[in-house]
Amino acid sequence: MAAHRRTTDPARLEEIARTVREDIISMTAEAGSGHYMSSLSAVEILVALYFHELSYRPEDPAWPGRDRFILSKGHAAPALYAVLARAGFFPVGELATLRRIDSRLQGHPVVHRLPGLDASSGSLGQGLSTGVGMALAARMDGRGSRVFVLLGDGELQEGQVWEAAMAAARFGLGNLTAIVDQNEFQATGRVREIMPVADLEGALRSFGWEVSSVDGHSFPELLHSLTGGNGPGGKPRAVIARTVKGCGIGFIEGNLKYHSAPLAPGDLKRARECLEGR
Amino acid sequence: MRDLTRCTHTREAFGKALVEEAGRNRDIVVIDGDVSSSTKTDIFARAFPDRFINVGIAEQNMVDIAAGLALSGKIPFVSTFSIFGCGRAWEQIRNTVCLDNLNVKLVMTHAGLSLGGDGATHQGLEDIALMRAIPNMEVIVPADDPEVRSVIRYAVERDGPVYIRLSRRRTLLLFGDDYAYDHGEYPVVAEGDDVALFASGCMIREALIAAGELAKEGISARVLDMHTVKPLARECVLRNARETGRVVSVEEHSVHGGAGSAIAELLAEEYPVPMRLVGVRDRFGRSGSVDGLYELLGLSSRHIAAAVRNLIKAKER
Numbered sequence: 001m002a003a004h005r006r007t008t009d010p011a012r013l014e015e016i017a018r019t020v021r022e023d024i025i026s027m028t029a030e031a032g033s034g035h036y037m038s039s040l041s042a043v044e045i046l047v048a049l050y051f052h053e054l055s056y057r058p059e060d061p062a063w064p065g066r067d068r069f070i071l072s073k074g075h076a077a078p079a080l081y082a083v084l085a086r087a088g089f090f091p092v093g094e095l096a097t098l099r100r101i102d103s104r105l106q107g108h109p110v111v112h113r114l115p116g117l118d119a120s121s122g123s124l125g126q127g128l129s130t131g132v133g134m135a136l137a138a139r140m141d142g143r144g145s146r147v148f149v150l151l152g153d154g155e156l157q158e159g160q161v162w163e164a165a166m167a168a169a170r171f172g173l174g175n176l177t178a179i180v181d182q183n184e185f186q187a188t189g190r191v192r193e194i195m196p197v198a199d200l201e202g203a204l205r206s207f208g209w210e211v212s213s214v215d216g217h218s219f220p221e222l223l224h225s226l227t228g229g230n231g232p233g234g235k236p237r238a239v240i241a242r243t244v245k246g247c248g249i250g251f252i253e254g255n256l257k258y259h260s261a262p263l264a265p266g267d268l269k270r271a272r273e274c275l276e277g278r
Numbered sequence: 279m280r281d282l283t284r285c286t287h288t289r290e291a292f293g294k295a296l297v298e299e300a301g302r303n304r305d306i307v308v309i310d311g312d313v314s315s316s317t318k319t320d321i322f323a324r325a326f327p328d329r330f331i332n333v334g335i336a337e338q339n340m341v342d343i344a345a346g347l348a349l350s351g352k353i354p355f356v357s358t359f360s361i362f363g364c365g366r367a368w369e370q371i372r373n374t375v376c377l378d379n380l381n382v383k384l385v386m387t388h389a390g391l392s393l394g395g396d397g398a399t400h401q402g403l404e405d406i407a408l409m410r411a412i413p414n415m416e417v418i419v420p421a422d423d424p425e426v427r428s429v430i431r432y433a434v435e436r437d438g439p440v441y442i443r444l445s446r447r448r449t450l451l452l453f454g455d456d457y458a459y460d461h462g463e464y465p466v467v468a469e470g471d472d473v474a475l476f477a478s479g480c481m482i483r484e485a486l487i488a489a490g491e492l493a494k495e496g497i498s499a500r501v502l503d504m505h506t507v508k509p510l511a512r513e514c515v516l517r518n519a520r521e522t523g524r525v526v527s528v529e530e531h532s533v534h535g536g537a538g539s540a541i542a543e544l545l546a547e548e549y550p551v552p553m554r555l556v557g558v559r560d561r562f563g564r565s566g567s568v569d570g571l572y573e574l575l576g577l578s579s580r581h582i583a584a585a586v587r588n589l590i591k592a593k594e595r
Contacts, residue, residue: 064351110377111349111378112378112379118349119345119346119374120373120374120377122373123369123373123374125338126338126342126370126374127342129338129339129341129343129345129346129370130342130343130346130349130374131346132339132342132343132346133342133343133344133345133346133347133348133350133354134346134347134349134350135346136331136343136346136347137346137347137350137351137352140307140328140329140352141351159338160336160338160370163333163334163336163338164339164342164343166334166336167333167334167336167339167343170334171331
């Protein structure tokens with residue numbers, strides 16, 4: 001199957017998002033594990049990036065002029081793998097190998113194993129720092145590359161995220177965008193009950209970031225917030241994307257029971273029916 | 279007998295070597311955790327201000343920023359105090375730098391007991407064990423200025439992570455300006471046949487003093503500069519073990535997981551000979567003079583000589 005083309009057409013993006021959701025539930029069911037709930041909340045964000053916003057060459061994944069993307073919430077790897085496959089970085093058929101011992105699709109992304117990845121991740125809290133390093137390198141080299149980092153809202157509990165937030169503002173990294181997939185859940189419960197940032201927008205602003213808040217499942221809102229940049233010397237940009245964990249499959253949305261337990265065969269059938277609109 | 283009074287300043291040699299290498303290689307950048315006047319990367323900062331990044335007091339961020347720079351083709355040198363760089367940022371070093379064999383160089387200073395007065399929190403006695411345990415990482419402890427220069431050049435040329443351990447303390451000048459680091463061979467700094475002493479950094483001077491004392495008793499101790507803990511110079515260790523029949527490791531580090539452990543792991547499997555490990559034995563340091571701490575924690579020349587005597591007696595029995 002040919003790679004999907006980039007588009008600004010919301011209907012076309014919706015169609016790609018639906019395909020990616022099917023990929024996610026199929027590959028995690030096949031693997032018998034994998035964080036499909038956290039993957040499903042990030043689908044529109046990733047599709048907006050890879051099918052609209054980011055500059056890259058699937059046939060030349062190491063092209064120095066490309067924009068960079070770091071999945072700091074590395075447990076959403078199934079979503080990223082599905083998007084990379086659909087964007088043409090590797091065969092879609094390889095998605096079924098997720099988590100197998102001979103697979104390039106590790107449980108959490110490992111950059112030297114798979115073309116299309118820009119950084120490894122999995123240990124939460126590190127991606128924004130790596131993004132700061134990439135944004136600094138792009139500026140030193142006079143490259144126009146932009147850097148996008150996707151974080152989870154639970155992940156913001158890692159102190160290193162705020163070290164990186166300070167650094168990005170201090171270094172004036174207008175080529176860096178952090179997106180927070182705010183699905184409001186972490187492993188054992190709701191973020192707001194476990195360890196919330198009282199005022200996330202205010203916190204990021206006080207750290208020196210330009211902040212916007214969008215519906216993380218709305219392509220028009222995502223495209224609007226992700227487009228362009230502030231240019232060199234500007235403020236780093238944060239997009240808080242309000243999302244639903246498990247989005248797209250009604251009976252699992254926001255249901256903690258499904259945090260990481262694999263979908264049983266019956267659930268899988270129901271999930272596919274949900275995505276087909278039945 | 280070697281002159282035991284000619285000292286070198288390895289941190290300053292590091293700062294100058296960075297400037298020299300950076301003049302030839304525009305990809306070299308330096309990341310500092312706001313200790314550049316102590317690590318001597320301030321020498322680099324003055325020469326190349328646009329390639330010097332002070333991230334403040336944030337070691338975890340520092341290491342991952344370096345990873346991002348390396349993923350973009352830079353050769354980042356990360357430098358701070360050993361205990362904080364290797365300790366606080368260990369998991370960043372493991373999961374982000376070493377997992378992908380990223381081209382990040384960690385040059386950590388003030389290792390061992392060299393920050394005597396600052397006490398236990400600032401003394402790094404576990405860094406070699408921490409770094410040695412991670413796949414892809416190399417661990418080097420250069421002894422003097424010429425070795426630092428040569429090791430920094432090696433680090434620039436190697437494509438992958440390297441941990442370079444430096445002391446705050448002045449060290450003994452061992453080599454000439456033409457010295458060339460060879461990771462497969464430990465230089466012999468004192469000849470001898472009865473025992474091989476594998477020492478590194480500041481411990482080389484203590485080992486040489488011990489060798490001098492032992493010579494008066496008719497014991498001939500060979501002293502080697504064990505500049506590299508990983509990869510271990512296996513053939514060199516085995517050859518010296520065969521030639522002398524006795525081995526003593528001497529390190530300003532815990533005996534758990536350090537250079538002595540690396541030697542013992544090899545000898546246990548390949549060529550078991552009687553061995554003693556001189557190092558810190560499951561203890562923290564405390565405030566005090568460095569020499570006082572060597573004495574307190576069992577690292578002084580006196581302790582080294584005692585270990586050798588003990589070993590020779592044990593073998594005779």
